Amino acid sequence: MNIQALAEVAEKKMSLSTGGVKDFRETHLELFKKKGLAPFDVNSYKYTNLSSFFEGLDYTPYEPDDSQIEKYQDERFTNIMFVDGVLQNQKINIPGLNLTGLEENFPLLYPELKETHGVSHLHHSLLATGIVLEVAKNTIIEKPIRILNLITKSGLNCATVFIKINSNSKVSILEENTDQSVSHGLINETYLQVEQGASLEHVQLTHAGATGLTHTSTYAYVKKDATYRSVILNLSGKLNRQNVKMELLESGAHGESYNLYFTSGSEQSDLNTCIEHKAADTTSNQIAKGILDEDSKGIFTGKIHIHPHAQRVAAAQLNKNLLLSKKAQVFSEPQLEIFADDVKCSHGSTTGQLSDDEVFYFQARGIPADKARTLLAQAFGIEIVLKIQNTLLKQRAQEFVMQALKNKFHLGGAK
Amino acid sequence: MIEIKNLTASVDGNEILKGINLTVKRGEVHAIMGPNGSGKSTLSKIIAGHPAYKVTGGEINFEINGKMQNLLDLEPSERAKEGIFLGFQYPIEVPGVSNFTFLKESFNQICEHQGLDKMDDESFLKHLRSKLKLLEMNESFLERSVNEGFSGGEKKKNEILQMAILNPRLSLLDETDSGLDIDALKIVANGVNALKSRFNATILVTHYQRLLDYIIPDYVHVLYKGQIIKSGDKSLALELEEKGYDWLINEKK
Numbered sequence: 001m002n003i004q005a006l007a008e009v010a011e012k013k014m015s016l017s018t019g020g021v022k023d024f025r026e027t028h029l030e031l032f033k034k035k036g037l038a039p040f041d042v043n044s045y046k047y048t049n050l051s052s053f054f055e056g057l058d059y060t061p062y063e064p065d066d067s068q069i070e071k072y073q074d075e076r077f078t079n080i081m082f083v084d085g086v087l088q089n090q091k092i093n094i095p096g097l098n099l100t101g102l103e104e105n106f107p108l109l110y111p112e113l114k115e116t117h118g119v120s121h122l123h124h125s126l127l128a129t130g131i132v133l134e135v136a137k138n139t140i141i142e143k144p145i146r147i148l149n150l151i152t153k154s155g156l157n158c159a160t161v162f163i164k165i166n167s168n169s170k171v172s173i174l175e176e177n178t179d180q181s182v183s184h185g186l187i188n189e190t191y192l193q194v195e196q197g198a199s200l201e202h203v204q205l206t207h208a209g210a211t212g213l214t215h216t217s218t219y220a221y222v223k224k225d226a227t228y229r230s231v232i233l234n235l236s237g238k239l240n241r242q243n244v245k246m247e248l249l250e251s252g253a254h255g256e257s258y259n260l261y262f263t264s265g266s267e268q269s270d271l272n273t274c275i276e277h278k279a280a281d282t283t284s285n286q287i288a289k290g291i292l293d294e295d296s297k298g299i300f301t302g303k304i305h306i307h308p309h310a311q312r313v314a315a316a317q318l319n320k321n322l323l324l325s326k327k328a329q330v331f332s333e334p335q336l337e338i339f340a341d342d343v344k345c346s347h348g349s350t351t352g353q354l355s356d357d358e359v360f361y362f363q364a365r366g367i368p369a370d371k372a373r374t375l376l377a378q379a380f381g382i383e384i385v386l387k388i389q390n391t392l393l394k395q396r397a398q399e400f401v402m403q404a405l406k407n408k409f410h411l412g413g414a415k
Numbered sequence: 416m417i418e419i420k421n422l423t424a425s426v427d428g429n430e431i432l433k434g435i436n437l438t439v440k441r442g443e444v445h446a447i448m449g450p451n452g453s454g455k456s457t458l459s460k461i462i463a464g465h466p467a468y469k470v471t472g473g474e475i476n477f478e479i480n481g482k483m484q485n486l487l488d489l490e491p492s493e494r495a496k497e498g499i500f501l502g503f504q505y506p507i508e509v510p511g512v513s514n515f516t517f518l519k520e521s522f523n524q525i526c527e528h529q530g531l532d533k534m535d536d537e538s539f540l541k542h543l544r545s546k547l548k549l550l551e552m553n554e555s556f557l558e559r560s561v562n563e564g565f566s567g568g569e570k571k572k573n574e575i576l577q578m579a580i581l582n583p584r585l586s587l588l589d590e591t592d593s594g595l596d597i598d599a600l601k602i603v604a605n606g607v608n609a610l611k612s613r614f615n616a617t618i619l620v621t622h623y624q625r626l627l628d629y630i631i632p633d634y635v636h637v638l639y640k641g642q643i644i645k646s647g648d649k650s651l652a653l654e655l656e657e658k659g660y661d662w663l664i665n666e667k668k
Contacts, residue, residue, distance in 0.1 A: 356467065358507050358509065360464075360466065361503065361506070361509070362492075362517075362521075363464070363495065364463050364464075364491055364492075364501045364503075365492075365495055365520075365521035365524075365577060365581065366495035366524040366528070367495075367520055367524055368490070368492045368524075369490070369492065371520070375512055375516075375520065376509070376512070378511075379510065379560075380511060382511060383510075
């Protein structure tokens, strides 16, 4: 076990904080030392042994390298950047959008989290910087916001984002996690509050190097007649583990969860979602799709929990996987827990390969087999990207997805 | 244009074709008829190069650049580029790929092969419109995913649309009439007839004589248990319609 090594990283970074934040971190450091990486619920990390992924990481503390951040800017967005866990720009000037640091808001923000995983304690003990974004009510923010987590050196980092969208406002946010091909662990937590009648589109795009480990937890609280759309795109990385907990708290709340994971080599993508229908007349839709090649592994665990009294709920869930090699593995676990009686719920899970008949159809029209497979894999994956409504976000996502499809998979022939 | 000599083939170890001989010249229309399981569809799939079928003997030669060449050496996509078109009995549904993308990709592959410039979206659309009209198809077909949610008739029209765009030299139409009502059958047959010329040839694979009322064949062959047991002109189809396949099968015995 390397709990000690991980705790030491947190201890060394402790001097970065003062006051309430420091107290909070120290409390969780003690809890982490005691509990280690044990999950709150054993089943939720059944296929991903986190400590084995943390093994062999270089935890040496270092100075962030901000010399190259320019090239990571994308003018299409309002950029907020973390480089190696350190926030680069504190100020943005957009009417109706307020950006503050964690310290000013502490300790009011943390919702009571009952289900604390060991990795959450680790995150909390590392919590040095974070941001709080608030969108004023009745505000439509046209330009999408991009929160970039860039890792330039090996180590262990965390980022924390709180977002509150006040009533009847609308915004699209991209959280992008990437690295400069260094061995590292990034542990993120994102808390989202979507108030009455508001709409939040939230895209999480991870394209890490072969030794990058990205663990994110997203907690969304969706109020009356509000919409939360979560799009997760796991395009690369040694391990991508995404936890999403979406709570539909009041009537008319609508949640969407669209997910795409690509794995090859020995990569692993583990997506764990939980949609809580806590009120009547709430709706949700979920699609998760994976393309897996070589020895890689994909996991989809999707729970839909319909609480008692949450009548007239409609929830749909679908998981589809495309295997490109004989060795690739998928573990798909749809979990429906329904405690109300007047609900409409559907779920489905399929795992298959590109069929010879499909490929032959293309060939019979003059399209070579490799091109046919590429088009078919594209068609399979792009459905998720097309769920993104903001045009600029969709564009950026599409660029990365097409690139990954082109470079990542062996579509030239059966492997 | 195509010469099939003593062709034998199997799928999953079962011998399906047991020595087929067939020669088709340009400008000709051949109909291949026969009861279920006689090997009709297999023959057309083998000519197009379906990987599930294994040729165990014989040869297929196809005229390429004025010379007869061994077709079995070519990949399925290369055969298509050389002008062989298979109209599928059960066209495949391809969710997520629009008909437009599919047609354009296919058309450009063939243009490229013939040393022509690829067409841009706009001029290709213009080219498409005239063909859509031929098959009485609505332009909204182009935005839909290939065959997804299409009715039986729409799928078959879509096959002939592809044929119209690719302008093949040899068309193999596998049970193109199945699943068509009489109106759709007429439209499809008109499409096929309009595309006929003295430079291309058509092989119709069919169960019933019905299609042959609209597309008149020059030759009719009856396939039974992997062999052609009788060949004749269009009157053979009429005779079959009247007497049934048993008549020939019994005669053969």
